């Protein structure tokens with residue numbers, strides 16, 4: 001027992017020691033776990049507090065700044081303009097951010113403008129800076145006979161440290177983008193001049209919904225791209241025209257035989273730039289003074305079109321004027337003339353403010369009949385020849401009308417087009433497939449066109465032959 005006891009005691013005391021060591025270890029481990037958790041808890045909380053503190057500190061050093069864009073009448077029409085530009089600008093931003101959207105129908109805008117709901121906001125990023133827009137609403141002070149009115153406003157919030165960039169560059173970007181987006185979505189209009197006894201004035205004719213686009217215009221690719229580049233440079237040239245001190249206007253002369261696409265090109269230009277069209281009928285203008293008044297009334301971002309200028313270089317009107325004659329009123333016949341040079345003088349003097357460009361497009365079928373002084377640059381800056389149909393132009397038409405981009409007959413057509421004189425209008429006419437019973441296939445249309453081209457080639461050859469014969473007959477040495 002004694003042996004055992006000490007043995008047991010030994011064992012017994014060794015077991016107790018082991019137990020207490022194990023307990024201690026567990027306690028240490030547990031306390032370490034608790035400490036770590038506590039540290040982590042503390043760290044997380046502390047970090048949270050530090051972050052909050054720093055944010056508050058930073059905010060107090062760099063507070064938020066807010067700008068309001070109201071739709072109220074108090075600020076005048078400019079206020080509305082800025083509000084509308086902001087709304088249109090945000091229209092593209094809010095579609096993928098805001099949970100609730102509203103679609104507003106706006107006068108003269110083709111598709112509804114999407115906007116956020118009252119109380120909602122959208123973030124926008126520009127040059128690495130994030131800003132926030134929010135839509136608010138407030139009741140107008142006082143009651144009118146129509147009841148109370150609610151005014152809406154956008155609030156732009158940003159950090160004070162970004163003030164210079166936001167107020168300058170960013171707001172300019174918002175206004176320009178907003179106005180450009182509204183312009184490209186705008187319903188274009190066609191105006192023409194009408195004359196009455198009270199004089200001439202511009203009259204709304206109809207909405208301008210011509211489907212012509214540069215993509216579908218039959219013309220050589222390089223030439224087309226050059227024209228598009230020129231138009232884009234012109235329409236976005238505010239800074240350029242301001243810098244060189246020139247009025248923001250440009251003159252185009254389109255010349256070529258009838259049916260080569262001059263009117264189609266004007267429509268494509270209007271659609272590309274989203275400009276309204278002012279079609280000037282010179283024969284309805286009674287004097288150069290009226291002409292000047294009409295030209296000066298054309299708003300910015302529009303095209304002044306004068307077709308067939310060779311036919312309207314001098315238009316004389318007769319009108320009666322009352323003249324006092326020895327106590328009696330006498331009617332006197334006076335002649336007034338509207339001249340193309342008179343027109344060009346008013347165009348020279350046309351002052352174009354910096355709010356948008358004015359494009360003038362003249363067309364003629366006989367460029368050779370026009371005085372070269374009238375064609376000089378500055379009046380007609382870009383002369384565009386609209387020629388008979390070439391192979392590249394034909395390919396555009398074949399794609400438009402038949403959806404054909406390559407065909408075995410193209411080689412033959414290319415050869416014939418080089419020798420013939422057919423206009424894109426003639427080619428287009430032959431590419432219109434008959435529908436219904438006995439419907440034309442693409443092949444049928446191309447064969448039909450080949451026949452027309454062969455006839456045209458024959459006519460060209462006949463004309464050349466006639467010319468040669470006349471030359472020989474009129475040459476006395478032969």
Ligand SMILES: Nc1ncnc2c1ncn2[C@@H]1O[C@H](COP(=O)(O)OP(=O)(O)OP(=O)(O)O)[C@@H](O)[C@H]1O
Pocket residue numbers: 216217218219256257258259260261262263264265365386424425426428
């Ligand atoms: N270059 C072209 N690209 C596409 N279609 C064209 C082209 N030229 C003519 N057309 C087609 O022919 C029709 C007549 O063309 P358009 O009226 O534009 O010619 P124009 O040169 O203005 O003629 P005009 O001198 O008689 O006024 C257009 O409706 C269009 O379908």
